[in-house]
Amino acid sequence: MPPRSNPTIRQRRLGAALRQLREQAGMSASDAAALLGVDRTRISNTEAGRFGISAARLRTLACNYRCPDPALVEALADMARDRTKGWWEEYRGLLPAFFLDIAELEWHANKLRNALTSHIPGMLQTSDHARAIFKLVIPELPADEVDIRVAHRLQRRRVLDRRSPPAYEAVIHESALRMQFGGRAVARAQLTYLLEVSEHPHVTLRVIPFSAGGFSGAGQTILYACGPVPQLDTVQLDSSHGSLFIDSEMQLANYRELLDKMDHSVLDEGASRKFIHDIAQEL
Numbered sequence: 001m002p003p004r005s006n007p008t009i010r011q012r013r014l015g016a017a018l019r020q021l022r023e024q025a026g027m028s029a030s031d032a033a034a035l036l037g038v039d040r041t042r043i044s045n046t047e048a049g050r051f052g053i054s055a056a057r058l059r060t061l062a063c064n065y066r067c068p069d070p071a072l073v074e075a076l077a078d079m080a081r082d083r084t085k086g087w088w089e090e091y092r093g094l095l096p097a098f099f100l101d102i103a104e105l106e107w108h109a110n111k112l113r114n115a116l117t118s119h120i121p122g123m124l125q126t127s128d129h130a131r132a133i134f135k136l137v138i139p140e141l142p143a144d145e146v147d148i149r150v151a152h153r154l155q156r157r158r159v160l161d162r163r164s165p166p167a168y169e170a171v172i173h174e175s176a177l178r179m180q181f182g183g184r185a186v187a188r189a190q191l192t193y194l195l196e197v198s199e200h201p202h203v204t205l206r207v208i209p210f211s212a213g214g215f216s217g218a219g220q221t222i223l224y225a226c227g228p229v230p231q232l233d234t235v236q237l238d239s240s241h242g243s244l245f246i247d248s249e250m251q252l253a254n255y256r257e258l259l260d261k262m263d264h265s266v267l268d269e270g271a272s273r274k275f276i277h278d279i280a281q282e283l
Contacts, residue, residue, distance in 0.1 A: 007049030009101035019047035025065040098243035109225035132182030191280035206266040216261040
């Protein structure tokens with residue numbers, strides 16, 4: 001079987017974790033290949049996510065790498081066994097790959113922490129709000145691609161409708177709440193939807209008002225996806241050119257601290273709902 005040309009974020013995450021374990025053990029890719037009786041390039045491709053690996057072979061590597069964390073090994077083995085394709089695969093070839101990666105990251109997370117300054121979280125956007133945003137993309141998108149992007153964005157909500165959804169925490173700045181993408185009626189409907197979603201038991205929605213002044217993480221759009229163990233957490237950052245996915249231990253620690261500090265500037269849940277309601281009433 002030829003190597004994958006475009007491995008998913010989950011496949012790359014598994015490979016990166018295996019590479020980190022090997023490097024921590026002080027072993028070369030050739031050493032690891034000898035353990036499995038394969039060519040060195042097989043190890044390199046596996047660590048890049050271009051080849052899969054069986055749970056049994058993964059355990060062999062972890063054992064020889066002297067991995068001291070059985071919970072991490074079990075989590076990696078579960079990832080290796082999972083070959084199912086998610087709903088987002090129907091969009092492969094229709095949308096940039098990072099759209100699918102974000103959906104996959106959200107779907108497999110144990111907990112999600114979102115922080116935004118100028119936008120409503122993607123999975124909490126109404127269709128009209130999302131459409132208005134995509135119509136502002138430069139260069140202008142064809143109408144059919146706008147339709148596809150909106151449909152994909154709405155399907156991301158499915159993670160919150162599962163029988164056992166991940167805990168979802170969103171911190172939204174007042175500027176995002178007051179941005180009238182699509183006009184007043186669309187903005188009012190968007191805020192009303194946020195209020196509805198905020199009542200779900202697994203959703204925590206809090207607001208940073210202008211009155212809070214400066215705060216850590218201002219200007220950033222951050223999605224922190226908690227994995228089954230902390231070593232498998234991933235951060236996704238938005239940029240004008242796509243998405244950046246971060247998984248190094250030091251960077252993850254930095255973003256956890258940033259999000260924790262951001263919590264010092266937020267209103268509590270009840271006050272946040274009232275704040276959103278009051279803005280909606282002004283429209």
